[in-house]
Each structure stands twice: as structure tokens, then as C-alpha cells.
Amino acid sequence: GARPALEAADALRQIFTQKGYTLTFESPTNQVFVTLENSFVEKLREIAEFSFWGPADGTHTIVRFATSWATDLSRIKEFGEKLPVI
Numbered sequence: 143g144a145r146p147a148l149e150a151a152d153a154l155r156q157i158f159t160q161k162g163y164t165l166t167f168e169s170p171t172n173q174v175f176v177t178l179e180n181s182f183v184e185k186l187r188e189i190a191e192f193s194f195w196g197p198a199d200g201t202h203t204i205v206r207f208a209t210s211w212a213t214d215l216s217r218i219k220e221f222g223e224k225l226p227v228i
Contacts, residue, residue: 147172150209150218157222166195166204174207182228189224 151172158165158176166175177198178186183205186192195204209218 144172144211146211147209147213150213150215151207153215153218154207154209154221157218157225161222161225162228166198172209174209175204176207177202177204179203186225190221 151174154174164177166177180203183203192205192207195206198204
């Protein structure tokens with residue numbers, strides 16, 4: 143079912159929140175939307191796969207992370223260890 147994807151998305155939201163990132167909006171789905179400074183988007187590509195959602199303003203971009211039934215929680219934890227605090 144969808145439970146593993148939702149649990150992985152919740153874990154991802156928690157990591158972003160704990161590290162000071164701005165969740166663009168709350169999504170009860172397997173999608174996590176984060177607003178990032180434009181200069182940080184390419185640096186984040188080095189540690190994660192995500193898609194561009196669109197510009198937030200002149201200096202920020204909204205990106206989308208999506209989890210699935212196959213998302214490994216240990217990979218989420220590993221991402222959290224690499225993600226810098228802002």
C-alpha cells in the first residue's frame with residue numbers, strides 16, 4: 143500500500159523542519175515541497191534527487207521530493223546526515 147511512501151515522506155519532512163528549512167506547504171501525500179535559496183539548489187543535487195516545482199520569488203526556488211513504496215528509510219536517514227543546517 144501507500145503506507146511506506148507516506149512514512150518516508152513524513153521522515154523527510156521532519157528532517158527538513160529540524161534543520162531549519164521552509165516547507166512550502168503541507169502535503170499529506172508522498173510529496174514534500176521545500177523552498178530553497180537558488181544558490182543552494184545545485185549543491186543539494188549533489189546529495190539528493192528532486193524535481194523543480196517552480197520559482198518562489200527572485201531568489202528562491204520550490205523543489206519537490208517524492209517518495210515511493212520502495213523508498214528505504216535508511217537512505218532518508220543518510221540524506222538527513224548529509225543535509226546541512228541552515
